[in-house]
Amino acid sequence: MSTFGDRLNHLRKDKNLKAEDLGEILGLKRRIIFLYEKNETRPTFDTLLALADYFDVSLDYLVGRSDDPARR
Numbered sequence: 022m023s024t025f026g027d028r029l030n031h032l033r034k035d036k037n038l039k040a041e042d043l044g045e046i047l048g049l050k051r052r053i054i055f056l057y058e059k060n061e062t063r064p065t066f067d068t069l070l071a072l073a074d075y076f077d078v079s080l081d082y083l084v085g086r087s088d089d090p091a092r093r
Contacts, residue, residue, distance in 0.1 A: 024060050025083065028083055029058050032083075040054040040058070047068065047072070047075070049068070069084070073092075
């Protein structure tokens with residue numbers, strides 16, 4: 022099963038976003054996005070919610086607990 026970092030990287034690239042672009046959208050630095058994608062740090066709950074909302078996926082999908090990206 023994919024990790025949070027794998028999912029975030031895939032979702033970001035599917036939208037043709039640079040890490041810097043996603044960081045600006047979320048009010049984060051590019052380095053933080055890279056650290057998330059490498060699974061070297063974890064986002065806050067508020068950031069997780071913002072990511073799930075932005076990419077329109079469930080939290081379970083985002084954190085690798087489900088392979089179904091659909092929200093319920």
